[in-house]
Amino acid sequence: MATMNPTDKQSPATAPSNASGSSDDSRPQKGMTIGVVCKGLAQEFPDISISKIRYLEDQKLLNPRRTAGGYRLYSASDMVRLRTILRLQRDEFLPLRVIRQELASGRASDNDGKVGTPETSPAAVASKRKRRASVSVTDGGAMYALEDVLEETRADPALVRELEDYGVIKSELRAGKHYYDETEREIIGAVTELARYGVGGRNLRVFRSSADREAALLQQILAPALRSRNPERRKEALEALENLAAVATHLKHLLLIRDLRKIAG
Amino acid sequence: MATMNPTDKQSPATAPSNASGSSDDSRPQKGMTIGVVCKGLAQEFPDISISKIRYLEDQKLLNPRRTAGGYRLYSASDMVRLRTILRLQRDEFLPLRVIRQELASGRASDNDGKVGTPETSPAAVASKRKRRASVSVTDGGAMYALEDVLEETRADPALVRELEDYGVIKSELRAGKHYYDETEREIIGAVTELARYGVGGRNLRVFRSSADREAALLQQILAPALRSRNPERRKEALEALENLAAVATHLKHLLLIRDLRKIAG
DNA sequence: GGCAGTCTCAAGCTCAGCTTGAAGGCAAGA
């Protein structure tokens, strides 16, 4: 659980109060202070901040307990709620006003469930909205440990190693552990999916090289604007890059489908 | 005009510009001015305004034709697009930046059926229906005349000829006129979009050849099943093919984004 | 020719969603 918070002070367990530690998780059951909460969320949500958490409370999205002295104390379920809020905001682009309603109406489910919530609602509701993140050129910055990635994607460790060997993915080494950003994680997920159909690691070089070629092409086209000192111009170029990537992907898909149609019929 | 689309709404009722235009509108074929468009959308979107429509164009979400004098002229497909934009904004709370990408990537579909339809059907059905014909290996069969395609996509005729020369698209000749299926039409649309950013026709060979290679790869993997006489097995193989294509496209997009991120700095 | 409709471009406006700073209180180790 290495964190990358800008307001970093890095030390794993600055847990205030003890462990009444009933069970499995090393989570301090008795409630965490706002700073601890913030650090805990920083890896998944790099742009979290203490002031933001306070702001969310101000907006009636949270309501943690308080100590006698007025300190906020966040329980495990507060954490779940907060995580849900941040996910809805980041992935679904919902405004806080709407998130508040979703939560109030019990519609927002958290499929992550470390906490034993019985998950009464139909799964259909949960999967209704798809994840839209990770298709942006500007990286979010969140990092995930190898073990987390493996668990989430249910990928074969050998496959991951193979990918790393082929240079398809590239991890960051920190404190002897591999960390991956969101894109790498999704790449691993996609590759795992392909592997289920029998597409092996060696076939992926095809994909990689064509991606490289296309990237070079797009770069060439936008090179002048990208090199510009003018920040406005640069920002526009980055947006153009994203749009170009989206259109190019769409085009490639269409071409692929067309080819496959020939094959199929 | 001379479309052969089964879902054609050919009702040349030259009714006066009725403000309601509820469901099946009369086709003011030649394009509407911004004021007319605005009034036409006012019932479904009360907070629409002329300046807002212009703003959306400024943000690269629309690109209507112009008269010689500079007046904007909105076609029927412009209207569809605009309506989609407004719906995504109002119902899905998507920011314009994201809507732009959704549209560019062809992901945004227009399922109407607005008023009070409870949509009780399970999500599976909805998402299946949401899939557009042009991304399915089983062709819908609709064909469009060149002139219609040109008008709808606003493509440069020279570009289309170039694409045809490069073998990127292939028309069917019927009664001396070129006809294109839905996929080709979308390919032309995507290419036109790319052309706006300066990606020329000759660059598209890169895309084509990699599509060919990938198609060959997928074919190889599914060849036995595809050759099967058993119709069930064949159907499964076709489904697998579509899934593979979708995942492969996603993977390619991720790889491209990753490369672009390096480029972007 | 006249007049409603439209054009561009720059400036401004509003609101969501935070951030910052000041002035001070709480918790816990030395």
Added chain:
DNA sequence: TCTTGCCTTCAAGCTGAGCTTGAGACTGCC
């Protein structure tokens, strides 16, 4: 107890998205 760092509130400010407004000029149609 003291000290140090984390925490508190509150008010003010900032930034970007998403438009609106106004000025001044042009278009298109009767």
